[in-house]
Each structure stands twice: as structure tokens, then as C-alpha cells.
Amino acid sequence: MEPEEKTKHILPLLDQHYPDAHVTLDFANPLELVVATVLSAQCTDVRVNQVTPAIFKKYPTAAHYAQAPLAELEQDIYATGFYRQKAKSLQAICRALGEKKGGQVPDSLEELVKLPGIGRKTANVILGNAFGIPGIVVDTHMKRVAARIGLTRQTDPVKIEFDLMPLVPKERWIKFSHQVIWHGRQICTAKNPKCPVCPILPYCDYGQKAVSAGAKK
Numbered sequence: 001m002e003p004e005e006k007t008k009h010i011l012p013l014l015d016q017h018y019p020d021a022h023v024t025l026d027f028a029n030p031l032e033l034v035v036a037t038v039l040s041a042q043c044t045d046v047r048v049n050q051v052t053p054a055i056f057k058k059y060p061t062a063a064h065y066a067q068a069p070l071a072e073l074e075q076d077i078y079a080t081g082f083y084r085q086k087a088k089s090l091q092a093i094c095r096a097l098g099e100k101k102g103g104q105v106p107d108s109l110e111e112l113v114k115l116p117g118i119g120r121k122t123a124n125v126i127l128g129n130a131f132g133i134p135g136i137v138v139d140t141h142m143k144r145v146a147a148r149i150g151l152t153r154q155t156d157p158v159k160i161e162f163d164l165m166p167l168v169p170k171e172r173w174i175k176f177s178h179q180v181i182w183h184g185r186q187i188c189t190a191k192n193p194k195c196p197v198c199p200i201l202p203y204c205d206y207g208q209k210a211v212s213a214g215a216k217k
């Protein structure tokens with residue numbers, strides 16, 4: 001089955017199984033989402049959500065991050081891991097926001113990817129969730145699930161994004177991203193995906209092979 005045909009079948013299944021899929025980072029404005037997204041690298045969203053209320057209160061604007069003593073910012077975000085690199089990233093982003101954007105987070109992909117350390121993945125997370133602007137988020141889950149199903153043969157996240165864009169109606173890009181990420185966390189896990197109980201199994205290359213190989217044992 002071609003990727004177009006597969007996608008037509010998969011979208012309603014994702015709606016059925018993940019009707020409420022949404023971003024699991026807590027935030028109240030675009031800057032908070034930028035900060036939470038930076039902190040979420042190599043860290044669970046649950047942990048990030050535990051530490052961000054105090055951080056958001058202490059650093060309400062980009063200037064607060066930019067001007068904070070680095071060691072103090074490192075201490076404040078310590079619990080999210082990789083705190084040295086993350087503190088540096090936050091300051092670099094917030095300084096760039098202050099210099100070029102009056103401290104405001106831009107609402108275009110072109111402007112977001114100019115910020116230090118922000119790639120298309122993070123830019124699409126911010127656009128979709130803080131501004132409601134459609135984008136497909138190719139994170140580790142999207143990369144794995146799309147490849148296993150057979151929606152792309154690419155391994156580069158940007159090429160995967162461009163493979164997926166024509167398959168999924170633009171108005172569904174944000175929701176599709178959340179649904180696939182949830183599917184990757186809950187069923188199509190990196191190790192031991194639960195193919196026999198997966199709703200996408202009839203349309204998945206990897207799952208079909210895995211299940212028939214299991215049946216032959």
C-alpha cells in the first residue's frame with residue numbers, strides 16, 4: 001500500500017485512539033513554551049513541569065534569563081539535567097530575542113530557526129502550540145513511527161517532515177504530531193513495540209513483518 005493510501009486509513013485510527021492528544025509541557029505564553037522545550041531535551045515532560053512553575057515566576061521575560069547570573073540559572077534548572085548546556089542555550093536564545101525581537105518570541109518558522117539552537121522540530125512545536133500555526137514535529141517518536149509504518153524512507157528529520165507534509169492535510173499537522181508522539185510513547189515504543197495490539201497494524205510494514213515472524217516461531 002502506498003503512503004497516501006496508508007495515511008488515509010491511519011488518520012481516523014489516530015483520532016479514535018488519541019482524541020485528546022496534546023502537548024504535555026505546561027506553559028502560559030510562547031516564551032514559557034520555548035523555555036520548557038529547551039528544558040525537555042533528555043528529560044521527561046513530567047519532570048520539566050515540576051520545575052517550570054518556579055522558573056517561570058522568577059524569570060517572567062526574556063531579559064530576566066538573559067541577565068541572570070549563569071550559575072544561578074544553572075542551579076534553577078538543575079533538576080532537568082544537562083543544566084550547563086541548557087542554561088547557556090536559554091541565555092543565548094533570550095539574548096537574541098532581546099536584541100532582535102524586543103523580547104518577543106517570533107511567530108514564523110523562518111524567524112524561529114534563526115534563534116540559536118532552535119531547529120525546525122522545536123520551531124514547529126512552538127508554532128503549533130503557542131500560535132496555532134500548522135507544522136509537523138519530527139522528533140524521535142515521529143521519526144521511528146513514520147519509518148516503521150512505511151510513510152518515509154528518509155532518516156533526516158527535515159526530509160521526513162517534507163515527506164509527511166503532502167500526506168497529511170495541513171489543518172491536521174499539529175494534531176497529527178501530538179497523536180503520533182503519543183502513539184510512540186504508548187504503543188510504538190523504541191524497544192518492544194506492542195504491534196499485536198496496535199490499531200495501525202494492518203497498515204504498518206514493520207508491524208506486519210514482526211507479527212508474521214512471531215507467528216512462524
Ligand code: SF4
Nearest residue numbers: 188193195198204207
Ligand atoms: S504495528 Fe508496531 S511498528 Fe507499526 S505502528 Fe504499530 S506498534 Fe509501531
